[in-house]
Amino acid sequence: MRHLPSALFIGFLAATMAFPPQLLMAQEAAAPAVEDQLPGLNYVPENAVGVGFVQADRFLTNPMVQAYPVEVAEACGKKYLGFNPMKITSISFVITPPSPDFPSPDMFAVIKTSETLSKETFFAGIESLVDGMAEDEDIEDAFPELNGKAFYTDAYQVDYVAAHMLDEHTFMLGSLGLMGEVVANGPNAKLTKPAETLAAANDGADGYLAFNMAPVRDQLNGMLSQQQIPPPFTMYKQVPNYTESVTLSCHCTEKMAATLKINGVDEAATGRLDDMIRFALDMGKQTMLSEADKLVNSEDEIEAAMGRYQIRVSESMLDALRPKKEGTSLVLSFERSDESIVGANIAVIGILVALLLPAVQQARSAARRMQSSNNLKQIGLAMHNFHDVYRGLPAQAKTDAEGKPLLSWRVMILPFIEQSAMFDQFHMDEPWDSEHNKQFIKHMPETYRRPNSTAPEGYTTYLVPVGKNTIFEAKSQPTSEGQKITKGAGFRDITDGLSNTAMCVEVNDDAAVIWTKPSDLEVDLMNVLKGLGNAQPNGFNCLFGDGSVRFISENVDTNNLKNIFQRNDGNVLQIPRD
Template identity: 35%
Template sequence: MPTSMALGHRKTASHLRVFLTFVMILSPVAVAQAQKPAVSKSLLTSQSVAAACLRPKQMLTNPANALLPTEVAKAAGEKYLGLDLAHVTRAVAVVEPPLGTNIYYALYLEADQSWDLKQLSPELTAHTEPGEIGGKPCLVSKVASAPCFMVLRETTLVAASKGMLDKLTAADREPADSVLAELVDQHTAADDLYVAVDMEALRPLINLGLMQASQEAPPEARKFLNIPLLIQSGELTLTLDGSMPSRLAFHTSNDLDAEQVEGLLDEAVEFARNNMRAEMEPQMVRLRESDDPVERSLAAYGDRVMGVYLDMFVPKREGNTFVLLDTTGGGSQMGSVAVIGVLVALLLPAVQAAREAARRNSSMNNLKQLELGLLNYESSKGKYPAHAIYSEDGKPLLSWRVAILPYIDQQTLYSQFHLDEPWDSEHNKPLISQMPAVFASPSSRLDPTEGKTSYLVPIGPGMVFENADRQTRLPQITDGTSNTVNLLEVNDETAVEWTKPTDWKFDESDPLKGLTGIRPGVILAGFCDGHVTAISEFIDADAFKALLSRAGGEVVQLP
């Protein structure tokens, strides 16, 4: 063999060895990247109960998704984020349960280019100011529930509540070890959308939703409301172009729970089938007995489709997992619609509970603002306002709610009142429709323009507010300001015009009259020290009465 040829073979062999070496080195890296979880456990806190991953770039650049509004996504992204949404590779949302007044959430936006806080729209950042959290530059929110903004890494923007950012940037933060963390760590598929929910951790909220749902459900269907309480977790995957299966599945923690769920679901499907048939039967009888062959065929079609449609909702049990929908083997438009339909139906109690929790938190914030107004009034005057502004001859004219307006940033409105005239005088009555938002309960169904408020003070002998022109001083509250209720949320039937000098009176025969029904299981009460809490509507009557007295000497321990 010529020397030049031998040399060429040696070079080729050398190049091949180098290439194979790189392949051996890079193959594990490629496998690791392919198996990267949709949601990293590092993005979760130990209290996180739900996580969702959306892949905007994958969806918006896929030719199969040509009907998506890519132009709108581009314009909206550039307007608000300074970045076309087609550059966002992953959007990951993480939330903790809304059980208190603080809301913990985070939204991570990973992009294929760098983020710049200066490019964010003023509409997004108007409530923030420059600062630091965890030693990192940040736009810090001045509003408790509104998001802060931080570039966590060069290509990762995070929008999160301050409390959540404090947790995420804490130096001593421990990795999440929970049902949710285990779920997301095992899911490595690159779906367009992936959602995981730790329903076990959400049971307190689910219970709230079920209490409300049980009031509306027929008695024979109430046993089916136990199903969400037996479910430990749920997962949803969705891919628009059908290249990967869309799937909705729920998991129980053990075989016994799985057997109970299986039995209840089978009964629920049969119950729905019978109800649907009962409702449709009069119309179907008319069609079957019609002389028109087309109408008779419609009856036959209805019988067939009703069975097919309900069969779609029969769950398939796989051990401790219940697969409600799975488009493996070829999805369909009906399947995608059904995924969404079943997801909504089964998560309805949790959704209702989340909405109720949000309304409750908002109402508690209103009560806190009013308590702060009362405390500011007391600090300025040395005593609380009387329950009403009285005339010189001892007639109640206007509510205490008018008296505290200057102390809740409503001086301009306060100046418009004639304080020596009744609430419904020719001059004062038009001001009812200008009720400040803080007096409107988010759970009320009343039209705010009616000017009716759900926030009333309890009035009566021995209470902070008596039904007379008397003003209480703090030293007179000998039971302790943290133990004395001076503000309540009432239901719509008990609500009054906010300027009217009418409030809530304790009824010995019905201690919680006017306080129940606005939210499931609890009433909201504000205390003289400014804190607000939810009190069970099953509280002992004597204990509740003791909370209303300012100097009764009673000792009440709330759970």
């Protein structure tokens, strides 16, 4: 029976920390009034990229919800959470953008309930539902003011989840580290810009969403600057600079209506955004009408009729998508009525999702690329520290007395990436797949894990180039008995210069290797891009001998890449600069 309450709890997490249901049948009862200031807004940080509010009681009292086994949800809530989840009145949620330290967006929610919460029973039974509880030292480090529980669940792998009582009718639920910072800062005396944006959208709707451009503007501009966009669409690269925020308010219970606002940084910027939207709609209209005209001119009566239908409906739909300019905002409002075109409403939602999701995905991709770059920089620093201690780089493989490869260089630099305890547990005179050593495969350090990799557990995509004239060209020499490391080339052997020679690269997921295995990228000078090119969108990161990391395009000149891999060819390079 553990699966049922676990499933209900995961559903509860999804409902409070993600997006709520948006389409429910209307009910006759009047909706409760919305507070002048939406609850929880005084905890919204300045760097919030997404803010939302849901009038939860309107959904939970909806006849459609009452058709489900709410009694089970109530019983499970009281047993494991210490309160009845059906008594929740509102949910405010906050999403912060990805960062180098946290490549996934972080989030928390402020939940209000009409039921009186008790500290003794609040989340008291949660341990039997989750995958583990947070250690006291982790709580003390991240959130010493925690008034509740902190735990880990596979349903939310970003961080520990913390449940924190604010008062007898309000609690917070979200990432332990983020909530620790938010609570430590205390409620804001004055609403932050993202909170003000959401509050301004308050028109009594059932739910609101606000996207704040400022925290991700630089990331989006960086990504767009690298994109090859043909004229006349290059103007769309300026969208982040012109946009202040985007808000969406939805009525889903008493009526079906929605209002979308695209807010420009000033009136001039709003005018430019309006021009861009109108240009896109006009281009779409021309394309649609061109295809429809072909049908209209058909000798087949049915095809001609279909063409006329497409002309009539497409014009109506595109007209419905044209926003109205109101000061610094572009406004689209829709309400289902006898005269409305339901298809146009659906088209609007589809287009909005298509426009906003790529921006979020690109921001997340940029953060993951940055985290991977940081991993490579840590590897580079470890290589340099190893060289300082042993007067040489690690060999590509730790060998035995006969020169047989046993373990990867990744094992030999463990003490230099703060993994001395793991290093000391290896049997350095045994191969990577010995009965003792293979137990460490599943414990691969995070430094060796590329954030966006889909390789199996224990596989890394950080490999050194091996081959003629590379830094790791020489076959590893035999290692004296009892010696824990095998030394390779030194910096003096890299005559092309450290800043001109590749030391380690990101390979494609299908070229990943077990991290302890002495296996790396065999450079094929006839096919130098083999195993490379899609570790990141449009290319891969490369660690150079001086510790710098640069992005190599998938369209790199192959001769130039050959020169980058070779340490002593003397050729002039075109080194990419990030």
